[in-house]
Amino acid sequence: MRKHSDVVVFAEYHEDHFHPITFELLSKGREIADLLKTKLIGVLIGYNVKDKASELFHYGAQKVVVFDDKRLALFDVILYKHLLVNFLKKEKPELVLMGATRLGRSLAPRVAAALNTGLTADCIDIQVDAKGDIIQVRPAFTGNIIAYIKTRTRPVMATVRYRVFKAKKLNRYGKGEIVVKSVRLPENTGIKVLRKERAKRIRISDAEVIVACGRGLKRREDIEMIEELARLLGGIVGASRPLVDEGWISRDHQVGFSGNVVRPRLYIACGISGSPQHLAGMRNSKIIIAINIDPSAPIFKVADYGIVGDLYEIIPKLIEEIKRRRKTCG
Amino acid sequence: MEFHLIVPMKYVPDIEKVKFDTKTGRIDRSSAPGETNPFDLNALETAVQIKEKLGGTITVISMGPPQAEFCLRDALSRGADRAILLSDVKFAGADTLATSYTLACAIKKIGYFDLIICGEKTVDGDTGQVGPELAEHLGIPHVAYVSELREVSKDKIFVVCDMEDAYYLVEVRLPALITVTKDINTPRLPSLKAKLRARKAEIEIWSAEDLSGIGDVSRFGISGSPTSVYKVAFPEIGKKGCKILKGESAVEEIIGVLEKEGFL
Ligand SMILES: Cc1cc2nc3c(=O)[nH]c(=O)nc-3n(C[C@H](O)[C@H](O)[C@H](O)COP(=O)(O)OP(=O)(O)OC[C@H]3O[C@@H](n4cnc5c(N)ncnc54)[C@H](O)[C@@H]3O)c2cc1C
Ligand SMILES: Nc1ncnc2c1ncn2[C@@H]1O[C@H](COP(=O)(O)O)[C@@H](O)[C@H]1O
Numbered sequence: 001m002r003k004h005s006d007v008v009v010f011a012e013y014h015e016d017h018f019h020p021i022t023f024e025l026l027s028k029g030r031e032i033a034d035l036l037k038t039k040l041i042g043v044l045i046g047y048n049v050k051d052k053a054s055e056l057f058h059y060g061a062q063k064v065v066v067f068d069d070k071r072l073a074l075f076d077v078i079l080y081k082h083l084l085v086n087f088l089k090k091e092k093p094e095l096v097l098m099g100a101t102r103l104g105r106s107l108a109p110r111v112a113a114a115l116n117t118g119l120t121a122d123c124i125d126i127q128v129d130a131k132g133d134i135i136q137v138r139p140a141f142t143g144n145i146i147a148y149i150k151t152r153t154r155p156v157m158a159t160v161r162y163r164v165f166k167a168k169k170l171n172r173y174g175k176g177e178i179v180v181k182s183v184r185l186p187e188n189t190g191i192k193v194l195r196k197e198r199a200k201r202i203r204i205s206d207a208e209v210i211v212a213c214g215r216g217l218k219r220r221e222d223i224e225m226i227e228e229l230a231r232l233l234g235g236i237v238g239a240s241r242p243l244v245d246e247g248w249i250s251r252d253h254q255v256g257f258s259g260n261v262v263r264p265r266l267y268i269a270c271g272i273s274g275s276p277q278h279l280a281g282m283r284n285s286k287i288i289i290a291i292n293i294d295p296s297a298p299i300f301k302v303a304d305y306g307i308v309g310d311l312y313e314i315i316p317k318l319i320e321e322i323k324r325r326r327k328t329c330g
Numbered sequence: 331m332e333f334h335l336i337v338p339m340k341y342v343p344d345i346e347k348v349k350f351d352t353k354t355g356r357i358d359r360s361s362a363p364g365e366t367n368p369f370d371l372n373a374l375e376t377a378v379q380i381k382e383k384l385g386g387t388i389t390v391i392s393m394g395p396p397q398a399e400f401c402l403r404d405a406l407s408r409g410a411d412r413a414i415l416l417s418d419v420k421f422a423g424a425d426t427l428a429t430s431y432t433l434a435c436a437i438k439k440i441g442y443f444d445l446i447i448c449g450e451k452t453v454d455g456d457t458g459q460v461g462p463e464l465a466e467h468l469g470i471p472h473v474a475y476v477s478e479l480r481e482v483s484k485d486k487i488f489v490v491c492d493m494e495d496a497y498y499l500v501e502v503r504l505p506a507l508i509t510v511t512k513d514i515n516t517p518r519l520p521s522l523k524a525k526l527r528a529r530k531a532e533i534e535i536w537s538a539e540d541l542s543g544i545g546d547v548s549r550f551g552i553s554g555s556p557t558s559v560y561k562v563a564f565p566e567i568g569k570k571g572c573k574i575l576k577g578e579s580a581v582e583e584i585i586g587v588l589e590k591e592g593f594l
Contacts (some may be wrong), residue, residue: 144348
């Protein structure tokens, strides 16, 4: 019998493009494959995706297995699972990485249960220890703890959080083997993805700069002030949950445990206390600036810079000062 | 047969009060009173709204310690009709695979169902895996991250799911499983009368033995869990050393930081 060996990355291709997590997974997968002295294989599922496969070579894949069929154009979890499970049963990899995107977090558990193997959710690191064991690192308890997890079954499966690993183009690779598999699909899966209802206007998880507001804001109209600062910094507006629950701003802007996990280069928290649920969504931002009237607000514990003061005084001053500079420079 | 909804609910520690022993890495579950996983209340409310339309019954099911009875009683007061607690030391230490397998065995024992509704994730485990894994064990379709229920009938439902880039309208044949986000509804509070009634209601308690005819007992609890936590660390809160700025110069200093870091 074949031993479990390779590292497999699920390439998330949806609505005509790769989700950028795909390249991050490949780059991490490449590192691990090197440590384990094994191959890195990408699996690509979709419609009209054959000629996209070669993109994956630039990030270290040595082989890409493609399933291409009209019925795979939209995400039907049963069809995707069916193909992945059959492939993984034959391939017997050591490790399978998928994005901790909503698609990945819907698909991976079904695959894991079908293979009767362990799955670790939302990893922020994957390591290989001295014994060659794979260690999965993830937050739990709403971000209050970081758990180090081992899996005793094979394949080891993990979903990985977006934007924790860097996508690295490698000159060493760039070419490889593309295997287009014939597709045999179950007839009726019970699921029909009828249509896209509406696209999201913003994707806050992609943002490099976020200016976020919380209950320190007194009126709905005051979000305009936050928007203005965000615009000046080339960023987008984030919000704590209460503002979303109040209907002041749409849920696509919500940062936190029940909203979006973000990792911008700059996060400015205005009038946000810093509950565990909020921190769970933003604590790994690169630079955190907090503006809060209460010096004991927990947000200051994760901030790099804290301004103790009234946001209604500070934000207009910031806006004014940035505008003044732009004028004199421009 | 009448419409049968099943809602799996978890008893979790109150995340804002629970204490962690940062030295041993232990979670002191007795340090905080438990509560129902908040997202599971959205799941139950979804079930109650469907029942209001189609009639039928709601069974709530929880795997956990004896104290989990609290969340089942709460569920009965919010409109559930039957409550089952899976409680046994043999279930303890389960990861998502063992949890979903055990729940699947219990649901097979219950027998007939039309729709299972889970929360999007739990506040302690925080995986969102148990729902889809449960659907796989039962061999039924599922849709995760449902934020809106459009239409329900006896044999199919139309749901809107909240994906990364967009919202999608999906038709699902029953029996099926969905997991719901907090956006789907606002759970109603139980009435005093309903609370009193629930206090006296019967909660069925099932052990591993009760499921032994249905599933493989070695797949329950720790022995059925392929993943294990071998170390726990704590995010370095407060160690970052926040630079506190006050008074007139604060704005100037922040502008300086933004400039230095290339944001201006
Ligand atoms: C299951 C669950 C999931 C949740 N998910 C999320 C989530 O995803 N995201 C999220 O954010 N929350 C979430 N929450 C809610 C969370 O527990 C908090 O209630 C919420 O984060 C608080 O929001 P806030 O900081 O805006 O408000 P508050 O906690 O009320 O804080 C307001 C802050 O503004 C400050 N302030 C007031 N006036 C001014 C002023 N003029 N100038 C400057 N500062 C001022 C105050 O000092 C205070 O610190 C969740 C809760 C649960 C139970
Ligand atoms: N022990 C449990 N008992 C009953 N339901 C559970 C249990 N654990 C998880 N669930 C269900 O599965 C969902 C996802 O949980 P999780 O995978 O732990 O994030 C929850 O919202 C519940 O509906």
